[in-house]
Amino acid sequence: MIWNETMECMNREDMRKLQGIRLKKTVERVYHNCEPYRKRMQEKGISPADIQTIDDIVKLPFTSKKDLRDYYPFGLLSSPMSEIVRLHASSGTTGKPIVVGYTRNDLAIWDEVGARCFTAFGLGKQDVVQISYGYGLFTGGLGAHGAVQTIGGTVIPMSSGNTEKQIMLMHDFGAVGLACTPSYALFLADAMKDSGIPREEFKLKVGAFGAEPWTEEMRREIESKLGIKAYDIYGLTEIIGPGVGYECQFQNGTHLCEDHFFPEIVNPETGEPMLPGEFGELVFSTITKDGMPLLRFRTRDLTRLIYEKCECGRTSVRMDRILGRCDDMLIIRGVNVFPSQVESVICEMLELEPHYFINVDRINNLDTFEVLVEVKEEFYSDEVNKLLDLRKRIVHRLQSVIGLSPDVKLVEPRSIERSQGKAKRVNDKRKFN
Amino acid sequence: MLIKQLSVFLENKKGRFTEIARILGEAGVNMTAFTVAENSDFGILRLIVSDAEKAKEVLKSHRYAVNSTDVLCVECPNRPGALASVMTIITDADIFIEYMYAFSNGNKALVILRPNDLEKTVEVLSQNQVELLAINDLFRL
Numbered sequence: 225m226i227w228n229e230t231m232e233c234m235n236r237e238d239m240r241k242l243q244g245i246r247l248k249k250t251v252e253r254v255y256h257n258c259e260p261y262r263k264r265m266q267e268k269g270i271s272p273a274d275i276q277t278i279d280d281i282v283k284l285p286f287t288s289k290k291d292l293r294d295y296y297p298f299g300l301l302s303s304p305m306s307e308i309v310r311l312h313a314s315s316g317t318t319g320k321p322i323v324v325g326y327t328r329n330d331l332a333i334w335d336e337v338g339a340r341c342f343t344a345f346g347l348g349k350q351d352v353v354q355i356s357y358g359y360g361l362f363t364g365g366l367g368a369h370g371a372v373q374t375i376g377g378t379v380i381p382m383s384s385g386n387t388e389k390q391i392m393l394m395h396d397f398g399a400v401g402l403a404c405t406p407s408y409a410l411f412l413a414d415a416m417k418d419s420g421i422p423r424e425e426f427k428l429k430v431g432a433f434g435a436e437p438w439t440e441e442m443r444r445e446i447e448s449k450l451g452i453k454a455y456d457i458y459g460l461t462e463i464i465g466p467g468v469g470y471e472c473q474f475q476n477g478t479h480l481c482e483d484h485f486f487p488e489i490v491n492p493e494t495g496e497p498m499l500p501g502e503f504g505e506l507v508f509s510t511i512t513k514d515g516m517p518l519l520r521f522r523t524r525d526l527t528r529l530i531y532e533k534c535e536c537g538r539t540s541v542r543m544d545r546i547l548g549r550c551d552d553m554l555i556i557r558g559v560n561v562f563p564s565q566v567e568s569v570i571c572e573m574l575e576l577e578p579h580y581f582i583n584v585d586r587i588n589n590l591d592t593f594e595v596l597v598e599v600k601e602e603f604y605s606d607e608v609n610k611l612l613d614l615r616k617r618i619v620h621r622l623q624s625v626i627g628l629s630p631d632v633k634l635v636e637p638r639s640i641e642r643s644q645g646k647a648k649r650v651n652d653k654r655k656f657n
Numbered sequence: 658m659l660i661k662q663l664s665v666f667l668e669n670k671k672g673r674f675t676e677i678a679r680i681l682g683e684a685g686v687n688m689t690a691f692t693v694a695e696n697s698d699f700g701i702l703r704l705i706v707s708d709a710e711k712a713k714e715v716l717k718s719h720r721y722a723v724n725s726t727d728v729l730c731v732e733c734p735n736r737p738g739a740l741a742s743v744m745t746i747i748t749d750a751d752i753f754i755e756y757m758y759a760f761s762n763g764n765k766a767l768v769i770l771r772p773n774d775l776e777k778t779v780e781v782l783s784q785n786q787v788e789l790l791a792i793n794d795l796f797r798l
Contacts, residue, residue, distance in 0.1 A: 599666070604722035606664030606703055606771070607755055608694045633698055636668050637722045 227343035227375070228336070231483045232538045236531070239539070243486050244277040246511035251275045251284070254517050257302040260295055261285075261519065278486065281509060282497055287521045289322065292462060297323040303515045313361040314461040321361070324461055327515040331370065334464050337481040338371020341470035344479070344536075345401070345430050345455045349376030352427075353401035354394050356408060357435065359383040363465025364435050368403040368457075371467060377401070384408060387415045395419075398427040403457070406438040406446060410578055411642040413449035423451055432457045434466050437525075437546050437564055441571030445578040458543070462521055463508050469543055474535045477542030484512045487541060488520070489529055492550050503528045505550060506543065524550040554652060556584055557591045559628045563649055566595060566630075569621045575603040575614055579640045582630075585653040593630040595622065598640055658779065658789040659727040661709040662769070665702040666722040669695065677702065677716065684715040689795045690769060692758040703758075705730075705769065707796055728771045729778060730790040735766045743787055747772065750781040767795075 226232050234242070252272045254261040264285040265271065274283055292300060297320075301308065309328050313321040326334070347353060353372045357364030365383055372379045380397055382390055384404065390412060394402070402409065409431055416426070431446065434457040446454045458478050459466035468485050469478040480487050485508045489498045492505040506523045526549070530542040548562035555561070563582060570580045577598040585592045597618060605611055615632050623629045641648075667673045674693075681688060691704035706712045709725060716723045733739040740759075747754065752772045759768040767790070772778040782789060 599722070601722050602724070604664070604666040604724055606662065606701060606724060606726045608696060608701055611666075611699070611701070612696065634666075636666060636720070638720050639668070 225343050225346065225348070226536075226538065227340040231481075232340060232479070232540050234483070234539060236539060239482065240278050242483060243511060244279075246483070247278055247281060247486065247509065248272070248275050250509070250511050250513075250517045251519070253514065254302050254519060258300060258517075260291070260299060261302075281486065281488065281520065284509075284519050286495060286507070287518045289462070289522070289524070292322045293320055296320045298325065300518070301325050301516050303327050308515055311361075312363045312366070312461060312465065314363075322462060324363075324464075325515040326464075327513075330464070330513050330515045333484055333512055334367060334467055335370040335374040337464065337467035337484060338367060339374040340479075340481060341455075341457050341467055342368075342371050342375050342377065342401070342432065344470050344472045345432055345457075346453075346473065347372070347375065347377055347401045347430060347432075351400040352378040352380060352398055353403060353432075354380040354382050354390070354397070354399040356382045356384055356390060356402060356404035356412070357466075362435075363459065363461050364403075364405070367459065367465035367467060368432065372401075372403075387412065388419070391415050391419045391421070394428060395421055395426055400427050401430045401432060402428060402450075402452070403432040405435045406433040406442055406454070407436065407642070409433055409446050409450060409454070410442075413446065414638075414642070416450070428452050431455065432466075434458055437548070437552075439564055439568045439571060440545070441568050442578055445571055460508070460521075460523060462518060462523075463510055464513070468508070472534060472536040472538060476534065477530050477544055479534065479538055479540045479542050480529075482541050484510065486511050487529060487543065489527070490522075492524075492526070498528075500531055501528055503544075503547065506546075526550060552650075554582075554584060554650065556593045556628055559626065561593075561626055561628060565625050566622065567649075569618070569625050570595075570597055573618065573621065575599055576618070577637075577640075579642065580649060581640050582650045583653070584650070586655075591654070593628060594633060595630045596633050596635050596640055598637055599634055601637055604637075658729070658791050659775065660705060660730050660769070660790075660792050660795070661725045662728040662771070663704050663706065663709055663712055663716075664724050664726060665704070665716060667693075667700045667702055669697070669699060673700075674702065676719075677721070680715055680719055681706065681712055684711060686712045686715070687796070690758065690760065690767075692756075694756065703756075705792075705795065707792075709792075726771065727775055728769050729775070729782075730795065731768045731770060731782065732788045732790055732794075733766050733768065735761045735764050739766065740768065743768070743782070746781055746785045746787065747778060750777060752778050752781070 308325040310326045359365030431454040456471045458469035469480040488507040489504040498504040506525045526547040528544045571578045581596040583594040618632045687707040755771040
């Protein structure tokens with residue numbers, strides 16, 4: 225099902241025209257209302273008059289995560305506070321969080337794009353949806369909340385945590401949809417099993433998972449453990465929150481709401497545009513927001529864009545799976561390692577639970593790389609050799625995927641912390657001073 | 658005559674065995690034999706208890722990974738050469754022992770065996786009049 229056929233299925237030429245008109249308006253808005261943007265454009269010697277079509281976007285300066293910190297809290301707003309009706313902030317792990325202000329119009333856009341997502345997942349007004357993303361400053365909870373209300377579904381505003389109650393209400397209220405982070409979905413799958421309530425007594429069919437990167441293998445794990453179809457909902461706090469993109473039933477990439485958020489792929493080092501279809505850093509410009517429009521925001525996510533029309537009928541550009549984040553990349557003994565690579569190996573081995581933890585340290589000037597994994601209960605053996613053999617196979621698989629041989633440690637069941645929000649899966653203890 | 662042995666995966670961390678002993682004690686489960694096979698990272702505790710089902714259940718509820726395996730318990734006289742004659746029967750039948758552990762008390766010795774071919778071992782030992790104990794025999798000692 226398609227929520228907004230006009231926008232989601234528009235021919236590419238018309239879409240580019242529309243994007244051009246909207247970009248031009250946005251550039252005028254930030255130039256006249258947001259001093260840091262005006263200064264930066266002036267430094268580059270450009271004015272709003274230089275932006276006529278969407279192709280002119282490459283003339284504009286980039287915005288980085290650092291800019292959002294530097295202008296904390298309200299320096300990048302393009303609307304007066306009297307127009308701002310809501311604030312959200314990212315769970316900043318270092319220092320100050322990143323703050324985003326929404327006008328009433330921005331919230332309406334958010335509801336609209338969110339509605340496209342949940343409609344694409346096959347949910348509608350007859351469905352009860354349990355929202356187990358955290359409610360609060362985090363955009364996950366309220367973003368999904370607005371989306372489900374917009375399609376007319378019934379929201380269970382559960383938030384995260386309180387796992388037993390999650391399972392009880394999911395059962396008693398007959399939730400058909402579940403919206404949460406993929407790692408919390410796995411946590412809930414375990415809890416569902418522990419509850420002793422037979423699976424057929426739950427009505428759950430569809431999951432809308434996002435807010436953290438996950439792999440195809442993790443999707444299969446969630447789908448088999450929860451017995452549902454799992455969809456990716458993509459979003460970034462800086463851009464709007466969940467709803468920037470979504471998967472359709474063909475799950476061949478994430479459709480982006482490009483009539484609101486214009487995507488580009490650039491070389492992460494030079495910032496030069498890549499050719500269509502090439503991998504690089506994803507960059508977004510919001511072209512309809514009023515509160516805090518961002519021009520060419522560097523997401524640090526590595527992916528590529530697919531412009532071919534999708535089997536589902538939508539023409540909107542699709543984003544391939546995110547390979548990793550420029551920021552998440554670990555350099556261990558000189559080798560680039562993405563936690564997502566470790567995850568894909570762990571999830572594809574049927575003897576292992578889909579949970580892992582990476583410890584990195586530097587001892588005697590040598591990087592250590594340890595991966596903790598849990599063996600599925602039925603594969604713990606009475607024979608040491610079988611477990612040592614399994615460990616050897618894990619090391620071998622990781623070595624072939626990453627090009628680096630980690631110390632794999634088998635740990636007791638459920639001893640790796642299950643996250644209820646964004647999973648923390650890496651501890652890098654190295655000090656670089 | 659097959660005996661259910663439980664195996665529990667343990668990380669090499671202080672107090673793991675103490676906890677298992679406490680859990681089983683509180684559940685009123687008695688242990689008759691156990692051994693730990695270990696390496697630098699983890700250990701596998703193998704144990705024979707009075708009530709394998711109950712032990713498995715309580716350990717699982719404490720989130721231990723527990724599996725059960727069938728093993729054999731051979732009784733032989735506690736004197737030089739007695740074990741050798743039993744083992745010769747097994748080896749001559751081309752059976753491989755994955756692991757074994759034993760204890761002796763008075764004039765008897767008990768040997769727990771995990772052969773690669775359980776059925777064949779039972780067969781050759783019975784043919785040679787070697788006594789195999791059942792779980793009840795162990796708790797009557």
